[in-house]
Amino acid sequence: MTEPYRSTPIFDEATIPAALRAEHRTKSGVWGLIKVIEGELNLTDVDPHVQKVLSPRNPGLVEPEQTHFVTPLGKVRMQVDFYTEPPEP
Template sequence: MAVEPYRSTPVFDEISLPAALRAHHATKAGVWGMVRILEGRVRLTYVKPPCKTVLDPATPGLIRPGQPHFVTPLGPMRMRVDFYDQPPDG
């Protein structure tokens, strides 16, 4: 049975993406995030451990509880973040 998010952000584009998501931040304890790209590409930077990856519609980005990270649009894009209280599928 697929795990469903308990909350999702609105859909953001490269202009409406909040400064808080572009800056170093982390999910709360017990909260997993999944960055889902609807159009375009976004660079997801994990602060600890340091790692950068490019996300696109076929490649979502998993955020573990408390994992410091930030996102950077790579041109025009649309994305949202889904939040889970257990590890999500995919």
């Protein structure tokens, strides 16, 4: 099983950084796995425009150079793991 090379701290609805709430992208060769520990989070992919509701049972995979942003849906706790190859779900 692939292990992340880096993980963010655990954020809640008040501490999710502005950079994650605004359009941003992963670097070339980097996959992000958004894990919701509690609550729900909206993941919006910009092009093509797709919205997904993430929950503890439904993490979000962000592919390399994919422009996206997140929006908390009420109380939430989340973390992002970063990989150099696609992680296993």
